[in-house]
Amino acid sequence: MPELPEVETTRRGIEPHLLDQQVERVVVRNGRLRWPVPEDLDVRLSGQHIRKVERRAKYLLIQADAGTLICHLGMSGSLRLVPQGEPPGKHDHVDIELASGQSLRYTDPRRFGLMLWSHDPLSHKLLARMGPEPLGDAFTVDDLFAKSRGRKTAIKPFIMDNAVVVGVGNIYASEALFAAGIDPRREAGSVSKQRYARLVGEIRAVLARAIEQGGTTLKDFVGGDGKPGYFQQQLFVYGRGGLPCLKCGRELREAKLGQRSSVFCGHCQS
DNA sequence: AAATATACCTGACTGC
DNA sequence: TGCAGTCAGGTATATT
Structure with missing residues (x-):
């Protein structure tokens, strides 16, 4: 179950593969996560470049040119890079296909995770009222x-x-x-x-x-x-x-x- | 305001 | 072997 260290590990693992990569398309096989994956996620992300991969609490913020994908791994979620064309397993719910030929694949058997789109993630309802980061200076x-x-x-x-x-x-x-x-x-x-x-x-x-x-x-x-x-x-x-x-x-x-x-x-x- | 309960979901495990 | 039941857990949300 991903706790903060795993989310940070995930962030560090995927970031180098995503930075300045262009998204070609998004394939949502099962969008029924904690909340429905936005229907128009493919339209929002396709053609855009990923500029930053940040973490706030256990949320990953994948920032593209025109907005940010807010992602939470819930209890059983994971994000990893796979070669495009790799056959999806039962719980591989979302693929973000990149120009590099790889896909960022979201897997989550229990579907407690989430993927949302936001123009201002830190002001988003889910993130706005959070306490300090435990490894940051504000945690005193x-x-x-x-x-x-x-x-x-x-x-x-x-x-x-x-x-x-x-x-x-x-x-x-x-x-x-x-x-x-x-x-x-x-x-x-x-x-x-x-x-x-x-x-x-x-x-x-x-x-x-x-x-x-x-x-x-x-x-x-x-x-x-x-x-x-x-x-x-x-x-x-x-x-x-x-x-x-x-x-x-x-x-x-x-x-x-x-x-x-x-x-x-x-x-x-x- | 704070404390407590509930819901979501499925794999792993237990007991029959 | 199989089936039914229980548990785990992040966190938003509803209820007290």
Whole structure:
């Protein structure tokens, strides 16, 4: 499931193949994603050159001359380059055919992703009210701490709230809280500034490390199977409920927080 | 305003 | 082997 590091890995992987490329046509085989793919996407994009590939939160912004394709990979989506003529599989829903002879292929078994067209993506309803990028300068201890005051929700769903900070999904929220030694069930409003300082550092570190590791598979990713590599990352708690804590050896516990499964160590996290 | 629930979708897995 | 049931998860949106 693409989290921010995978989206960034995807961005880095596809960007060099897209920059200044002309779009020849867009083939939509199944436009029934989270919202319908615009009917006129082919008309909008064909003939245009791609000028930039940016990321905001987990959204990819593929900027062409006259507008921007906003793309989200949802839970199971991927974008990769394939030679034109490569037969599409069951879940290959969209091909953006380029003058280079390659196609940017969107695959998404669960169809939780989206593709929309916008003339001003950062003002788009979906992006306008988002919190700071976790790896950017606007993500500060002061800001996070201030937002937490008065919040009764547990700290894990709090840091997964896109209005607080973007791009921290279930995997990395779990890992960052473990690294910071904070119990994910703790009330956000009652966590000290000192502990938030630790958490900010760990969120940054875990995401940065994951992006680095995604980078190691970049080459394979573009040419190959489209699986960037967070699986290579050492995960301390995510998906390890009931198994021994890798720090203290005690059994990792599970809890449901904000409808999301959360694994933590009752000893290392308080 | 904030907290909570719901919906979307399908592959992987479990139990019979 | 097959079938029915359960779970996972990002996030917008509806409801309380």
